[in-house]
Amino acid sequence: MLSEKDNHLLTRIECDAPMGHMLQDCFWVPAIRAGKLERDGAPDRVRLFGRDFIAFRATDGRVGFFDEACPHRRASLALGRNEGNGVRCIFHGWKIDVSGKVVEMPNEHRDPERMCAKVKVKHYPVREAGGMIWVYIGERAEPPRFPDFxxxxxxxxxxxxxxxxxxxxxxxxxxxxxxxxxxxxxxxxxxxxxxxxxxxxxxxxxxxxxxxxxxxxxxxxxxxxxxxxxxxxxxxxxxxxxxxxxxxxxxxxxxxxxxxxxxxxxxxxxxxxxxxxxxxxxxxxxxxxxxxxxxxxxxxxxxxxxxxxxxxxxxxxxxxxxxxxxxxxxxxxxxxxxxxxxxxxxxxxxxxxxxxxxxxxxxxxxxxxxxxxxxxxxxxxxxxxxxxxxxxxxxxxxxxxxxxxxxxxxxxxxxx
Ligand code: FES
Ligand SMILES: [Fe+2]
The missing domain is CATH 3.90.380.10 (Naphthalene 1,2-dioxygenase Alpha Subunit; Chain A, domain 1)
Incomplete structure (x- = not known):
């Protein structure tokens, strides 16, 4: 038996819940089976802690893990095209590489290169191990030690x-x-x-x-x-x-x-x-x-x-x-x-x-x-x-x- 307060503290993990914060801050999360992601295949939606992400495997085999919402105007990157070592939003064509860098911005006429460099993409460190893609979605600049089970x-x-x-x-x-x-x-x-x-x-x-x-x-x-x-x-x-x-x-x-x-x-x-x-x-x-x-x-x-x-x-x-x-x-x-x-x-x-x-x-x-x-x-x-x-x-x-x-x-x- 738990008090209502403790049951709440134990179970809730969305938004500002302290348990969700601890789990995301201190631990790597097993997110998606590695075999599900094909090179240049469809990005896969992953939902964790009430947050929506996409994972994709680029042309060179590396895995990208981003917020699902496109950094431009939030169209779903799950609809995106995975091509040439990056995922491209189908709405206005912004293309983002695995490292979270915007590399193309075809709807910007003034100074696309400068604009690309300015955009921040929420992307997350991944590890591929044991047939799983693990992700760190906490805020630390240096992720915690990976659990080498x-x-x-x-x-x-x-x-x-x-x-x-x-x-x-x-x-x-x-x-x-x-x-x-x-x-x-x-x-x-x-x-x-x-x-x-x-x-x-x-x-x-x-x-x-x-x-x-x-x-x-x-x-x-x-x-x-x-x-x-x-x-x-x-x-x-x-x-x-x-x-x-x-x-x-x-x-x-x-x-x-x-x-x-x-x-x-x-x-x-x-x-x-x-x-x-x-x-x-x-x-x-x-x-x-x-x-x-x-x-x-x-x-x-x-x-x-x-x-x-x-x-x-x-x-x-x-x-x-x-x-x-x-x-x-x-x-x-x-x-x-x-x-x-x-x-x-x-x-x-x-x-x-x-x-x-x-x-x-x-x-x-x-x-x-x-x-x-x-x-x-x-x-x-x-x-x-x-x-x-x-x-x-x-x-x-x-x-x-x-x-x-x-x-x-x-x-x-x-x-x-
Ligand atoms: S919403 Fe994605 S490029 Fe515009
Ligand atoms: Fe059982």
């Missing part, structure tokens, strides 16, 4: 990126990725098809949580005492400000090189982009949810509807034994419940239980961070010496004689 050194054959746009606030998405206890319940029916492979953990009892705060967020062990006498600890990480390194989707037992990261990036206050980075450090990765159906990589869970159709829930399927009536895939279950909580859920009325410990901790880390940022201090996750590469989800299952921490295969970056 291990997946950021892979290409698309080893990092399968999928995404879906969900019509509710980004924190609801983040919370779902840290909610280990929902997996065996909400996804019960879909789990049965995965179970044979690697989901036996979720047939166990509900987990107890054990959490360590770290310099980037926290690690949360969901500990289950299994019917066969073993103890299974599934360790998920929350990395500021929106990354969930989830041990759920692919249990990270010793020797496993395949991993999944969930990322909830705000589009505006009431919409977010759910990214899934499914990667394998050792070689080509199998597609995430690849077995379920043909799907659009950039829209993995097409719109389900709304309250009026219960987001497409199939009661007949439930009569036949399906747990939720969302038969298409397991993401439809996540999407429907997240949207059913309201566009921005009212956390003043919720009643948390012990299974919500990781969620409550993530909220606290984010609220502490935004308050620190308001005071001019460096928030959690924004210190330049964090070892982002070392963060990985994992699972240990043994006789329970030893504390799970002793089986850690990476250094703990403890919070000070």
């Amino acid at each position: 291990e997946f950021n050194e892979l290409d698309e054959t080893q990092n399968n990126i999928t995404s879906s746009t969900i019509n509710c606030n980004w924190v609801q998405g983040l919370e779902a990725s840290l909610d280990d206890a929902h997996v065996g319940i909400l996804h019960e029916s879909h789990m049965s098809s995965y179970k044979a492979k690697h989901m036996s953990l979720y047939e166990g009892p509900p987990p107890a949580y054990d959490i360590n705060l770290t310099r980037y967020g926290f690690e949360a062990a969901a500990i289950r005492h299994m019917p066969d006498g073993t103890t299974a600890s599934a360790i998920t990480h929350f990395a500021m400000p929106w990354f969930g390194f989830v041990s759920t989707a692919v249990p990270q037992v010793a020797g496993t090189t395949r991993r999944v990261v969930f990322v909830a990036v705000p589009i505006d206050d009431v919409t977010f982009k759910q990214w899934f980075f499914s990667y394998d450090m050792a070689g080509p990765v199998e597609k995430f949810f690849g077995g379920t159906a043909n799907y659009d990589q950039d829209d993995i869970c097409p719109p389900l509807g709304d309250k009026s159709n219960n987001w497409g829930q199939d009661r007949e399927a439930m009569k036949r034994g399906h747990a939720t009536g969302f038969t298409s895939n397991l993401l439809a279950e996540d999407t429907a419940v997240q949207m059913s909580m309201g566009r921005i859920t009212d956390r003043t009325h919720e009643q948390l239980c012990s299974a919500d410990k990781a969620i409550a901790t993530a909220r606290q880390v984010l609220l502490d961070a935004v308050r620190a940022h308001q005071k001019g201090e460096t928030p959690t996750g924004a210190h330049p010496d964090i070892d982002w590469r070392a963060i990985r989800a994992w699972t240990v299952q043994d006789d329970g004689a030893n504390d799970w921490r002793e089986a850690r295969t990476y250094p703990l970056q403890a919070a000070e």
